[in-house]
Amino acid sequence: MTILYRGMDRAALDAAYLNTKAIPDFPAVLASCQARSAALYNATPGRRDLRYGTRPAQRFDWLSCGQPGAPLFVFIHGGYWQHCAKEDFAYAASGPLARGFDVVLAEYTLAPVASMAEIVAEIGALLDYLAADPDGLGTAQRPIHLSGHSAGGHLTAMHRAHPAVVSALAISPLVDLEPISLCCLNDKLQLTAHEIDTCSPLRHIGPGVPTVVAVGDAELPELIRQAHDYAAACDAAGEPIAHVRLPAMKHFDVLDDLANPHGEMLAVLQAIAPR
Template identity: 60%
Template sequence: MAVAIYRGMTRQELGVAYSNTGRLADFPGLMRDFRARSDRFYAAHDCRRDLRYGPRARQTYDWFSCGRPDAPVFVFIHGGYWQSCVKEDFAFCAQGPMARGHDVILAEHTLAPEASMTQIVAEIGQLLDHLAAQGVGPLCLAGHSAGGHLAAMHRGHPAVGSVLAISGLFDLEPIGLGQLNDKLRLTAAEIAACSPQRNIGAGAPMLIAVGAEELPELIRQSDDYAGACRLAGERAALLHVPGCDHFQVLDDLADPAGMQLSALAAPDMRP
């Protein structure tokens, strides 16, 4: 008989509770659409591609210019549970921030199992250090899903002026107990050190966004983290994006008039 290991769920049930792709009829088709939209966006906009911030193969970023000198910078970290996807899949998300006058950087990092969670977190820190050395900042650090986790981990970096954590993972305990850990190989020490909810310090104001139609566990993660940040005295706004699942929330980000970018422009989100 299967044993409950987390919030009354067995390991198999926990896997289902965090399977954003499992509830889609055609996930490969969705990703093909994302890539086609992104390819068109690359073709239509000024972009410096595969700039380097470190020596490893995936320590690169793409920089889209909105055409304004000294434009503020919006950094986006893609999702994929730290073990899949590439920045090139998500260039279409840059449309919204660019239309609002931001340059947009698409960040890449080494994936698991080649890199540990500790190393992945450190690589985003390297990117931010690299950008700060070029005089970039205060920037908006955004990420989706696993990227939302990585953005939250660096809200205290001096180059970060605001954070947009979309559909993020803020307590890694259920990730460490489930099937996602087969590649991640999270240790207890990493779960403690790399869970944003367990390491809330002083940092930039944050918008925590999640689709209102997402998996209950994903919504709970955002709700719990927002509450914990507020209890710690940090500025954290919570937004449930109506009608959006885990992937449709990216369409809202790509919309210049979308709810996330509108909320991010509010006065209380300023550094």
């Protein structure tokens, strides 16, 4: 047995990060998420598949809460940078919409078509695009509250210093890519040493916006650790941070809290962040 990271060999690392193996019948869970998302799309005014770049996946959906000049909540889906799409988890927008946010659901090019550095750059390009607002959505100069789940939480943490962003909500964020590079998730990502360093938010805690780091208490221990380590590092650096532990929630359950207008994550975010 070859120990690779924190006492774990390759098989243990695989088990430590494979969220879909940690719950029974993931296909049924995903199908439920997709059905809830389709219902939200049908019930919510907005515009679908607007483009922010030339690659096929460089697109986003804009959903309106119906309030003129509403702040913007940008949500980045997870899937370990290689699976899923914005349509899978759109239902999570229910909570922000009900609390008076317009919502942007972000899509990005997945690995192995895109490298980690390219994926990170795409989210930056989306934020630049929303700030410029060539589509006339009214997003220019509106405060952007950036959020994402899992891989999307990582991408949120990577852009918490973007000039258009006023707050960040990183949900179950993967902030250190070293263990990712040592397990089966790297088969498609093919992370370089440079990417592991520069694209690991835990290694680069710089000045940024008020940030909520959230994780479910029933998630895999490595995800809980990564969220805790990032919150602690931000706090030690004097960054405005709130760490939310969601009781009894697993990796996909946490999005139910975001979809709830009275959920804890949105309450904490609005308590620490400017509107």
